[in-house]
Amino acid sequence: MDIWFFLIQVLNGLQYGLLLFLVASGLTLIFGIMGIINLAHGSFYMLGAYLTFWLLQSVDSLLLAIVLALPISAAVGYLIEALLVRVLYRRDHLDQVLLTYGLILIFNEAQRMLWGGDVHGIKVPAALDWSIPLTDTLSYPVYRMAISAVCAALAVGMYLVIQRTRFGMWIRAGASNRDMVAALGINVNLLFGAVFALGAVLAALSGAIAAPISSIGPGMGDTVLIICFVVVVIGGVGSIKGAFLGALLIGLADTFGKVLAPDFASFSVYAVMAAVLLVKPRGLFA
């Protein structure tokens, strides 16, 4: 394999991995802190993509459409937590799975009612619609680099918020002993609602920024959800650090799988998961 070609695949794999991290981090955070298995997490990814697509019919800037889509996604996430998920904290995981699976069906049906069954696309914004030439024949698209940069910046930002701020300390404390957090005068319902909304926003943002290089269509949230569960399981359920490494691993495995063994492409991801779980049955950072 040509070294430049290899480099491009590495960049693609990292870009996909960073994007997966953004979705998976919310999933693992919500499980690790609130103990909730949220099957509807992929639906927020879909919501972000469709909202952006829909808003682009009224505004002509991708950035503006995304900026408008995020508070809507946050509000939807917060309401779902406050009205539905909150009831289930002290119930077992089966109840949570049933509720959030039901939410997937509702999200998918709402998507079909509002936007139909067609597959849509979004154009890469003009300012980022060019490529960096690497050799005479190979080049790398700037938009993909921008995605990687945004995701990496958000990963660092998330790390800082969780590790360095009081909000982050409350979140971690809530994962450890939520009754004690309330006994210190902190509104845990509001805190967990905020975490859920944050997870929804990260997933929606991923769906929105990925839209120009993939397609927007029915079921897109389900595909992402499954891959994100693989990422979360590889990383160790509840671990952000694990989700980060797991996402990069899966991003690279998926990209190289498609290049090296196209016939087995969809298998490569699960092969990596099986290999990791053989060595570390509870994931990398359980």
Next chain:
Amino acid sequence: MTTFIAGTGLHTYYGSSHTLHGIDFAVRRGETVALMGRNGMGKSTLLKSLLGIVNPRQGKVTMNGADVTGADTHAIIRRGIAYVPEGRGMFHNLTVREHLVMSARPGNDGRRDWTYERILETFPRLAERLGSLGTHLSGGEQQMLAVGRALMTNPDLLILDEATEGLAPLIRREIWHVIRSIKETGIASIIVDKNVNVLLGLADRHVILVKGEVVYDGSDLTPESEILKRHIGV
């Protein structure tokens, strides 16, 4: 002295088991109250009933005259209470420094008497362990951290449930010393503890619970009091 918090006619149940039988209990501003009674008599349950951690089926809780019956725990706490529960409530994933930083806030009158620096002066052992996780501390250090974390909220009332339980005598003395100096700053407190002799010297008032009922509420207990012998067994 005006009443800071009061529970009247509190009946609390765990499922069908009737644990508090119509308790009246109040603390005035700046007052130190010892809550005494043998194991299982309902001391912790009374504290939790006041704080809305368990909800009394009957009765009323007021703070500064306002009805807070059925309010959320965090909202009751925000009215000026710091609660150090049995078992200390450490966060396994937060360092000593983070335990103190996360709970910091000014008191209800804007007072910031208790700062991070002052807590570390009060508990020099904590200053040496700032980077350690809460659950990696010794029992005594955990207790100091639990008290320090509570004081960081600049409360009007400090509630200590079995704060010296299971600690070595030297550490106990250190904790009692701090509790005395907290009392001198004018913060009210409710103290539940096995050490009756210390409580007799420290508290302004003593309340004894037997099977979820108040059998004594007054200030004239001595180590020789018959009622102590009967209900606490010293």
